[in-house]
Structures are given as C-alpha cells and as structure tokens.
Amino acid sequence: MVKGSLTMDQQVVSPETTTTRSVVEDPKITSGDVSVFYGAKQALFDVNLDIPRYAVTSLIGPSGCGKSTYLRCINRMNDTIPIARVTGEIKIDDQDIYDPDLDVVELRARVGMVFQKPNPFPKSIFENVAYGPRIHGLAKGKTDLEELVTTSLERAGLWDEVKDRINEPGTGLSGGQQQRLCIARAIATKPDIILMDEPCSALDPIATAKVEELMMELREKYTIVIVTHSMAQAQRVSQKTAFFHIGYMVEYGDTKQIFEDPQDKRTQDYIFGRFG
Amino acid sequence: MTDISQAQPSITHDWSSSTARRRVRRRYGADRRLQLYGLAAIGTAMALLGILFTSLIYAGYAAFTTTKVELGVFLDPEKIDKDNIRAANFRKIVRDAFFSYFPEVQNRTEKRNLSKILSSGADYIVRDYVVRNPDKIGELVKISVPVSDPFDQLYKGIIPREIDALSYDRIALYRQLESRGVLSVVDGVGVAKTTLFVDPAQVPEEGGVEAADFQRMIDEGFRSFFLAEPSRSFYEILSRNAAETLRNKVVADPSLVGKTIEINLPLSSNYDNLLQKGEAKIRNPRFRSDKEFAWFDSLIQRGLISTPFTWELFFNADSRFPELAGLAGALSGSFLALLVCFLLSFPIGIATATYLEEFAPKNRITDLIEVNINNLAAVPSVVFGLLGLALFLNTFGMPRSAPLVGGMVLALMTLPTIIVATRAALKSVPPSIREAALGVGASKHQVMLHHVLPLAMPGILTGTIIGLAQALGETAPLLLIGMNAFIPSVDNVGLTQPAMALPTQIFSWADSPERGFVSRTSAAILVLLGFLVLMNLLAVYLRRRFEKKW
Known part of the structure; x- marks a missing residue:
C-alpha cells in the first residue's frame, strides 16, 4: 500500500531514507517514529524529528505531504478527529505528551497554535485574548488579567493599533491584525511552544512581513514551529527546516544548508522548483 | 491541432450574426420566463393570503365591537x-x-x-x-x-330584519305557474285560474254539497299544473282559503257538481306578495315580533345604544352567549401549555442535539436514533395526541384537559423540530471557531458552552420559536386529551386545572349555532394569527440580536 501511493512521483528514490545532518542538542521537542493514520490510510510514516528550543523550525513540502499532520500531533489536535490515530512518541522537555495521564487541555495551554485562516472568536479584542487565561485560571483578579492581555497584545505587536478599541469585536480587524490577535491569544496562555500552520497564507505581503518580524522577535522567548508553503518565508524566518514528502520526513537540517545544499534528490527537486 | 507559427487568418467573433443573435435572444427569453414564473408564483401566494386575510377581517371585525345599551x-x-x-x-x-x-x-x-x-x-x-x-x-x-346576540347582529347590519320568505325552488314553482299565464290580480287579491272537476264522489250522502271535500278537488285540479313535479310543496302556493272560495261557489250553484269548471283560487300570502310586490319577505325568525324592532329603534333614538371596543374578547372567559364569550380562558390555557412545552422541549432538545452532534459516537444506534428523530418531525400531530391520551392520561393518570398534559404532548411534537434546527445550527458554526477554542486549551464542553452554543443560538431560537408557533396552532392533539373543556370562568387557572387553548376555542366556536359566534370565530382566528406573527417577529428579532459575524 505504501509503495502504491508512491507511483505518483517517479523520481522518489527510496522513501524510507531520511537525511538528518544536524544533531540538535537539548531539543525542546523530540519525536520518535511518529506515524499518523486516518482510518485505514496512513498519512505520516515514522517521523523522527528533534526541534530546538528558542528557534524557528520550518516544515516545508508539497500539499498533502504530512507537515500539518505532524504539526497537529505536537498539541494533539489530531485527537479531535475521531478516525485519527497516532503512534510513536513525542516528548516535550522529556515529557511524553501521549502519556494517558497527561491532560490534553493543559498541554494545549502550553503549546499555543495559530491557524492558517485568522480565526478570532466573535467577541471583543479583550475577550479574545483573555479567554485562554480565564479558563486556565492564569490571572488573579481583573487588573492581573488586564495586564496579561496588554502584555500579550504588546508582544504580538498589536497593542498600539488596538489599545483604543479593546472592546470592539476582534472580527472587525484587518486580516493581518486578526492573525496577530490570534498570536496574542496563543501567547496569553503562557505557552513554551507556538505552532503556526501556514499563518501567512491568507495575508497580503505587508501583513506577512509584520507577522514574520513578530516571529523573529518571539523566537527569543518561545519555541516556534511553522508550516509554510513559501520557501522564501522559511529561509527568512527559520533556523531549522524539515522537508516532508508524501508522509515522510525526507530531510532535516539547518535552513541554510537545506536550501543551499540539499542532499536528497527529492529535496533538491522541490527546492529548485522541479515539482511541488 | 493547429500550428501556431503558421500565419492563420485571425478568427473574429461575429457578434451580429443571426445565430449569435438568436442564441442571445433565446437566453434572454429563458431568463425572463424564469423570472415571470417566480413572480407568478409569488403573486398567487400573495393573492391567496390577501383573500384569506380579507375574508377573516371582513368576517371578524364585527366581533371587535359589542353593541351595548x-x-x-x-x-x-x-x-x-x-x-x-x-x-x-x-x-x-x-x-x-x-x-x-x-x-x-x-x-x-x-x-x-x-x-x-x-x-x-x-x-x-x-x-x-x-x-x-x-x-x-x-x-x-x-x-x-x-x-343579546340577535340585536347585536341586527345593529351591526349582519342580519336583516326581514328575510326572503320563499326558497329558490319555491320561487321556481311559482315561475312555472307564472309562465302558464294563469296568475292575475282580481279585486286586490292574487289568484291562480285553475281548471278543476267538481267531483260528485267527494260529496257525501249526508250533509250534501256543503260537507263536500273541496280541498281534495282543488288538490286534484291544481296538480295538473305540476304533473312532472315530484314534491308536493306546490300546494303551498294556494291559500288555505281556496277551498272556502270553491265551496262558496258550488254552494251558490249546486248544478256545478259533476262539471269541470274554471275558478280563480286565491294565493297564499307569500306568493300573493311575490305577485303583487315582486318580492316576498317575512320577519327574521330570530325576532319574535315587530314590537321588538320598535323597542330597539326607540333605544337607538334615545342614544342609549353604543358600540365600544370588545375588551371582553380578551378578558372574558368562554360563554354560551356569543356577546359575552371571550378568549381569556383560551389565552391563559395556550400560554400555560406553551410554557410547559417550552420548558420541556427547549432544554431536552438542545441537550439531545448537542449530544448527537458533538459527543455521540457514530454507530448504528446513533444512526437509528437520528433517522427516528427526523421521521418524528413528520408524524401527524393527532398521533402525538393519541400517545398523550394513552400514556399521560390512561397510564400515568394525569388530569384531563390540563395545560400540563397539553404542554407535554405539544413538547413531544416540538422536540423533533427543535432537535433538527439545533443540529443544523450547530453544524453551521465554522470549524475554525472550534479549532481556535481547542487551540487555546478549552476542553470539549468549554468549546461547546463558550463558543459553539452561543454562535448557534440564533438558529436554535429561530427553530424553537417556529416549533412553538406550530404548537400554538395545533388542535388535534389538544382535542384528544380534552383541552376543549367549556371554561366559563378564569378564576381557576392552573397547570392542572381544566383549560382551553386558542385553536380548540376556535374549533368549538366554529361549531356553535349562534350567529354571533361566526364573527367571534373569525376574531379568534385573527387573535391567533396575531400571536403567530408576534412570535415570528420575535424569532426575527432574536436572530438579529444574537447573530454575530465571523
């Protein structure tokens, strides 16, 4: 079945081989043989990936390659799909996040997520940011909460733009502002890791530039994993890059090396624009 | 495949060719026709609605005023x-x-x-x-x-003082006679010239000519005008004095016995009026004497009669007398039943829909439940009434005619509507909102309560109000559990007290013989429709109020 699915691309040499040229020291996230199944269909095959802390790691690859699927394993969003099944091991700071004793809600508070399409709640800007801290009990009292919201919006570079209309609906902001609001919302639960699933694909270049700038700033305090279709973006913002192809993590290394000197033929073909 | 490098004469589209024009014309024609069909359908619907409302208002407006002295x-x-x-x-x-x-x-x-x-x-x-x-x-x-009702109707001009004395078929008999040319007025009396045989067999041995059965002779003779007429109602055309006329004639001239004679027989008063005045009217039988009219007229002249607005329609309970009958009992009964219906069906419906939509595993059992719920929405309401009768009244021994039971039966009926509407509303909440909430670490029920349900609320409320509006107009199930009790007082209003509902009140008034109930019925229908319109407006308002864009 696995072989059959490969016929779509004749240039694949041997899908099982993975090229990893950099060993990450003291990784934030480690994955061992992570596979994901949607019903009978396997979407991800034995991914081994160590993600460094306080850095941006890009996951690139053509559509349907499994990069988003892998990303959604890190905060167990795949749990919400009834037919999805994850095998293997993912650890954050040596804690197995698929441990049955681990509370998934707690995990998602520590691993924030920003989605492809900006999806603020249809509530006020303040409420959007305050919701996470409130349900997790992160703020004591009203002033504490207001301070947390302000800090989060400041870190997301949105404070100056919205401080006068903090109680207006978040859905009234522009696309780029909405996405930064979502980032502020993710930051507000005080996570260690922020996952971003194609965060700029719905934004114009100016808004994209702002979000990218923000990512580079946030990197100092958070571990960021970003899925992107834009190789230019991956080069601009990330320190590490992993290339995924039809369910396999093909090549992983420093961004510079991946883009300038890819080892695997499939990576070369993708990066030099021969397919994808 | 054409070789592009070769010089080809450029093909330009001929906008004005006849085929192109025909094609465009045909497409425009089709567009216009479709539009016309739509307009015609809407026009028909509006016209029918207009007729319905006009007739209701025309029949019902009289009930909104009461003639008072x-x-x-x-x-x-x-x-x-x-x-x-x-x-x-x-x-x-x-x-x-x-x-x-x-x-x-x-x-x-x-x-x-x-x-x-x-x-x-x-x-x-x-x-x-x-x-x-x-x-x-x-x-x-x-x-x-x-x-009283007859004078109320009289004053409003709904019933006349006089009505036609003769029915259509009686007048047809008269016209037959008229066309034979036998009718005339002699000495101010309408008569029919009749040929009859003064039958010696009808003259008894004792008593002589005076005791003869002249009525029989007249009947025999008069029948010859109506040989093809099966009914015997034509005999009414002649006055009861006709026999007397014949008798006087024969007694005066006994030699007529045994002969066929022609005689002018007087018409009865209604036909006499028809002949001489062109119409036959009698006093409306709802009134006992012409004096009543005189008394009533004098009351009008003295300015004692007024027609104020019928507040009684809303504040009186039911009555056998239409001028006193009101909807207070029905309104309170309907309100209580709807309250019970809402309190039961709203939470149960939302809980069911939420569970099925968000939490239930997808398997055969939930599939079966889903199919059943969808089918329940199509079950005729009378079946729910039977269920209520068998289960609530007979098995559980709950009180008859009570709004509590009525509300429970209506809740059974409303539940599927609410469940289906709620599921549709939950489905329409974009998955991005759920993802966003899950992403910041909301648990499943927090996602549901904080985000999905509030966003689905406009749809849920609309579905609920439509379901309740349907329940408000439902008659059959309420009849079966006896919520058509005659409640002449609103002193004892309660969930377990016998009660009436708006539709059953309309049903019972429509069934009443008094003339005043005709307009009362229409007025009650208008009140019911008014409440339905109000509820639908409320649904629109709530949707606007709670709707949020994302």
Missing part, C-alpha cells in the same frame, strides 16, 4: 345587602331598570319579550360591578350592558 340602575340598599352582595336578585334589578325605559309595556308576555333584548349576562355584569364598587350601593349608576 346604557342602563340607569338604582342600586337600592334595601334590595342589595352590603355584606352579601351576591345574594341580591340582580336579575330583577336589571330588568326593572330596563323596563323603566318602556313604561307602556305592562303585559307579562311582552315584558318577557322586551327583556330578551338584553344579554342574559347583564345580571352578572351589574353584579360584578357592585361587587367591585360596594360603595356605590344607594346610588343611581349608569352601566352599559351588552344586548
């Missing part, structure tokens, strides 16, 4: 005991007050007829007035009380 009632302290007001004979007090307008009427029968102008409920209206204002005892108070 003003009485000057002296609340005699000798007749009304302050401590026991209800024991006083208000019937006599009211009648005496009314009779004082007509001092000339002394005859007992006439007095009885005169009192029929007043509604039978007049006594209670005066009594309730005194109970409310006991300090008025000893004073002369002016109270307007309704007139």
Whole structure:
C-alpha cells in the first residue's frame, strides 16, 4: 500500500531514507517514529524529528505531504478527529505528551497554535485574548488579567493599533491584525511552544512581513514551529527546516544548508522548483 | 491541432450574426420566463393570503365591537345587602331598570319579550360591578350592558330584519305557474285560474254539497299544473282559503257538481306578495315580533345604544352567549401549555442535539436514533395526541384537559423540530471557531458552552420559536386529551386545572349555532394569527440580536 501511493512521483528514490545532518542538542521537542493514520490510510510514516528550543523550525513540502499532520500531533489536535490515530512518541522537555495521564487541555495551554485562516472568536479584542487565561485560571483578579492581555497584545505587536478599541469585536480587524490577535491569544496562555500552520497564507505581503518580524522577535522567548508553503518565508524566518514528502520526513537540517545544499534528490527537486 | 507559427487568418467573433443573435435572444427569453414564473408564483401566494386575510377581517371585525345599551340602575340598599352582595336578585334589578325605559309595556308576555333584548349576562355584569364598587350601593349608576346576540347582529347590519320568505325552488314553482299565464290580480287579491272537476264522489250522502271535500278537488285540479313535479310543496302556493272560495261557489250553484269548471283560487300570502310586490319577505325568525324592532329603534333614538371596543374578547372567559364569550380562558390555557412545552422541549432538545452532534459516537444506534428523530418531525400531530391520551392520561393518570398534559404532548411534537434546527445550527458554526477554542486549551464542553452554543443560538431560537408557533396552532392533539373543556370562568387557572387553548376555542366556536359566534370565530382566528406573527417577529428579532459575524 505504501509503495502504491508512491507511483505518483517517479523520481522518489527510496522513501524510507531520511537525511538528518544536524544533531540538535537539548531539543525542546523530540519525536520518535511518529506515524499518523486516518482510518485505514496512513498519512505520516515514522517521523523522527528533534526541534530546538528558542528557534524557528520550518516544515516545508508539497500539499498533502504530512507537515500539518505532524504539526497537529505536537498539541494533539489530531485527537479531535475521531478516525485519527497516532503512534510513536513525542516528548516535550522529556515529557511524553501521549502519556494517558497527561491532560490534553493543559498541554494545549502550553503549546499555543495559530491557524492558517485568522480565526478570532466573535467577541471583543479583550475577550479574545483573555479567554485562554480565564479558563486556565492564569490571572488573579481583573487588573492581573488586564495586564496579561496588554502584555500579550504588546508582544504580538498589536497593542498600539488596538489599545483604543479593546472592546470592539476582534472580527472587525484587518486580516493581518486578526492573525496577530490570534498570536496574542496563543501567547496569553503562557505557552513554551507556538505552532503556526501556514499563518501567512491568507495575508497580503505587508501583513506577512509584520507577522514574520513578530516571529523573529518571539523566537527569543518561545519555541516556534511553522508550516509554510513559501520557501522564501522559511529561509527568512527559520533556523531549522524539515522537508516532508508524501508522509515522510525526507530531510532535516539547518535552513541554510537545506536550501543551499540539499542532499536528497527529492529535496533538491522541490527546492529548485522541479515539482511541488 | 493547429500550428501556431503558421500565419492563420485571425478568427473574429461575429457578434451580429443571426445565430449569435438568436442564441442571445433565446437566453434572454429563458431568463425572463424564469423570472415571470417566480413572480407568478409569488403573486398567487400573495393573492391567496390577501383573500384569506380579507375574508377573516371582513368576517371578524364585527366581533371587535359589542353593541351595548346604557342602563340607569338604582342600586337600592334595601334590595342589595352590603355584606352579601351576591345574594341580591340582580336579575330583577336589571330588568326593572330596563323596563323603566318602556313604561307602556305592562303585559307579562311582552315584558318577557322586551327583556330578551338584553344579554342574559347583564345580571352578572351589574353584579360584578357592585361587587367591585360596594360603595356605590344607594346610588343611581349608569352601566352599559351588552344586548343579546340577535340585536347585536341586527345593529351591526349582519342580519336583516326581514328575510326572503320563499326558497329558490319555491320561487321556481311559482315561475312555472307564472309562465302558464294563469296568475292575475282580481279585486286586490292574487289568484291562480285553475281548471278543476267538481267531483260528485267527494260529496257525501249526508250533509250534501256543503260537507263536500273541496280541498281534495282543488288538490286534484291544481296538480295538473305540476304533473312532472315530484314534491308536493306546490300546494303551498294556494291559500288555505281556496277551498272556502270553491265551496262558496258550488254552494251558490249546486248544478256545478259533476262539471269541470274554471275558478280563480286565491294565493297564499307569500306568493300573493311575490305577485303583487315582486318580492316576498317575512320577519327574521330570530325576532319574535315587530314590537321588538320598535323597542330597539326607540333605544337607538334615545342614544342609549353604543358600540365600544370588545375588551371582553380578551378578558372574558368562554360563554354560551356569543356577546359575552371571550378568549381569556383560551389565552391563559395556550400560554400555560406553551410554557410547559417550552420548558420541556427547549432544554431536552438542545441537550439531545448537542449530544448527537458533538459527543455521540457514530454507530448504528446513533444512526437509528437520528433517522427516528427526523421521521418524528413528520408524524401527524393527532398521533402525538393519541400517545398523550394513552400514556399521560390512561397510564400515568394525569388530569384531563390540563395545560400540563397539553404542554407535554405539544413538547413531544416540538422536540423533533427543535432537535433538527439545533443540529443544523450547530453544524453551521465554522470549524475554525472550534479549532481556535481547542487551540487555546478549552476542553470539549468549554468549546461547546463558550463558543459553539452561543454562535448557534440564533438558529436554535429561530427553530424553537417556529416549533412553538406550530404548537400554538395545533388542535388535534389538544382535542384528544380534552383541552376543549367549556371554561366559563378564569378564576381557576392552573397547570392542572381544566383549560382551553386558542385553536380548540376556535374549533368549538366554529361549531356553535349562534350567529354571533361566526364573527367571534373569525376574531379568534385573527387573535391567533396575531400571536403567530408576534412570535415570528420575535424569532426575527432574536436572530438579529444574537447573530454575530465571523
């Protein structure tokens, strides 16, 4: 079945081989043989990936390659799909996040997520940011909460733009502002890791530039994993890059090396624009 | 495949060619036709709706006013005991007050007829007035009380003083006779020239000519005009005095016995009027004598008759007398039943829909439940009524005719509507909102309660109100559990007290013979429709109010 699915691309040499040229020291996230199944269909095959802390790691690859699927394993969003099944091991700071004793809600508070399409709640800007801290009990009292919201919006570079209309609906902001609001919302639960699933694909270049700038700033305090279709973006913002192809993590290394000197033929073909 | 590098004459589209034009014309024609079909359908629907409303308003507007007569009632302290007001004979007090307008009427029968102008409920209206204002005892108070149904209808012009005396088929018989040319007026009396045989066999041995059965002879002779007529109603055309006329003639000239003679027989009064005046009218049989008209006219002349707005329609309970019947019982019954229905079906419906949509595993059992719920929405309401009758009344022994049971039955009926609407509303909440909430670490039920349900609320409320509006208009299930009780008072309103609902009230009024109930029925339908419109407006308002864009 696995072989059959490969016929779509004749240039694949041997899908099982993975090229990893950099060993990450003291990784934030480690994955061992992570596979994901949607019903009978396997979407991800034995991914081994160590993600460094306080850095941006890009996951690139053509559509349907499994990069988003892998990303959604890190905060167990795949749990919400009834037919999805994850095998293997993912650890954050040596804690197995698929441990049955681990509370998934707690995990998602520590691993924030920003989605492809900006999806603020249809509530006020303040409420959007305050919701996470409130349900997790992160703020004591009203002033504490207001301070947390302000800090989060400041870190997301949105404070100056919205401080006068903090109680207006978040859905009234522009696309780029909405996405930064979502980032502020993710930051507000005080996570260690922020996952971003194609965060700029719905934004114009100016808004994209702002979000990218923000990512580079946030990197100092958070571990960021970003899925992107834009190789230019991956080069601009990330320190590490992993290339995924039809369910396999093909090549992983420093961004510079991946883009300038890819080892695997499939990576070369993708990066030099021969397919994808 | 054409080789592009080769020089090809460029093909330009000919916008004005006949085929192109025909194609465009045909497409425009099709567009226009589709639009016209739509407009025609909407137009038909609007016209039918217009007819419905016009006829309802035309028939029902009369019920919104009541014809009342003003009485000057002296609340005699000798007749009304302050401590026991209800024991006083208000019937006599009211009648005496009314009779004082007509001092000339002394005859007992006439007095009885005169009192029929007043509604039978007049006594209670005066009594309730005194109970409310006991300090008025000893004073002369002016109270307007309704007139009885026939006079109410008469004053509003719904029923006439006179009606046609002859039905259509009687007039047809008359026309037959007329076309034979046998009718004429002789000495101011309408007569029919009839040929008949003075039959010696009808003359008895004893008594001679005077005792002969002349009626028989007339019948025999008159029948010859109507040989093909199966009914015998044509005999009514002739006056009862016809036999007398024939007798006088034969007695005067006994030699006529045994001969065939021609004789002018007098017509009965209705046909006589038809012949001489062109129409035959009689007094409307709802009234007993022409004197009643005179009394009523004099009341009008004295300015004692008024037609105020019928607040009684909303504040009175049901009554056998249309001029007193109101919707208070039905409104309270419907309100209580709908309240029970809402309190049961809203939470249960939302809980069911939420569980099925968000939490239930997808397997055969949930599939089966889903199919059943969807089918329940299509079950005829009378079946739910039967279920209520068998289960709630017979098995559980709950009270008959009670709004509690009515509400429970209506809740059964409304549940599928609410569940289906809620599921649709939950489905329409974009998954991005759920993801966002899950992403910041909300648990499943927090996602549901904080985000999905509030966003689905407009749809849920709309579905609920539509379901409740449907329940408000439902008749059959309420009839089966007996919520068509005759409730003449609203003193005992309660969940377990016998009650009436709006649709069953309409049903029972529509079934009543009194003329006044015709307009009462239409008025009740208008009230029901008014509530339905209000509920739908509420649904629109709630949707606008809670709708949020994302």
